[in-house]
Amino acid sequence: MRGQILDALRTALVGGELVPGEVYSAPALGERFGVSATPVREAMQRLAVEGAVEVVPNRGFRVTERTPRELAELAEVRALIEVPVMLRLARTVPAARWAELRPVAEATSVAAARGDRAHYAEADRAFHRAVLSLAGNEQLLTVADDLHRRSQWPLISAPVVRHGVLVADAAEHTALLDALIAQDLTVVESLVREHFTGLND
Incomplete structure (x- = not known):
């Protein structure tokens, strides 16, 4: 499940559906993809390692603003x-x-x-x-x-x-x-x- 969500999030990032600078919560994204917040949170942690997002404590994940x-x-x-x-x-x-x-x-x-x-x-x-x-x-x-x-x-x-x-x-x-x-x-x-x-x- 995490792998599927990770692929979906990468597609949304590259396609511009997730906007640089915006903060997205795991529960909200989970609702969007029809899953619980847990696999979304795990996938987002992986994306943070890759530099695509940044963790925002108590709020979610901010899409990295690449210059x-x-x-x-x-x-x-x-x-x-x-x-x-x-x-x-x-x-x-x-x-x-x-x-x-x-x-x-x-x-x-x-x-x-x-x-x-x-x-x-x-x-x-x-x-x-x-x-x-x-x-x-x-x-x-x-x-x-x-x-x-x-x-x-x-x-x-x-x-x-x-x-x-x-x-x-x-x-x-x-x-x-x-x-x-x-x-x-x-x-x-x-x-x-x-x-x-x-x-x-």
Whole structure:
């Protein structure tokens, strides 16, 4: 139950249904999702660890107000970690293995075409996990996924992400696979750096 509520809350956060700066109580959210306050409280505690919400004693949980500077810092850290890994993988992973990831990239395009920010966020992380998993480093996957998730929480008073921005972001996944297959290291590095900041411009 906690896992289901956690997924539902993440979807509401990424989709903007839970507003940055607003405080939400576990009982009220439990009523909204048709469950008791306990699984909501447990899920919110997990989201607090991830940096999506802050605990407000005796009131509930405040949705974190992410600033453009914080998102830029997250993008910088992701680049420091992932760019070297991507370049190493581009040199060593066979083209056929990259081609197997095309359906994962296509899933992001489908979500983007629908303008579904929440499902796009999940598909986007799935694509990046699939690519980085080829490095065979579980610690890398854990750290990279945490940074990626933190970068997806909404900005303060952020406007709804435009449909065209999602579509362009998804197209970068296919372009990245093409560059990895071609072992074009210059394009790989450029695409990865630009992709981290694309949805936050």
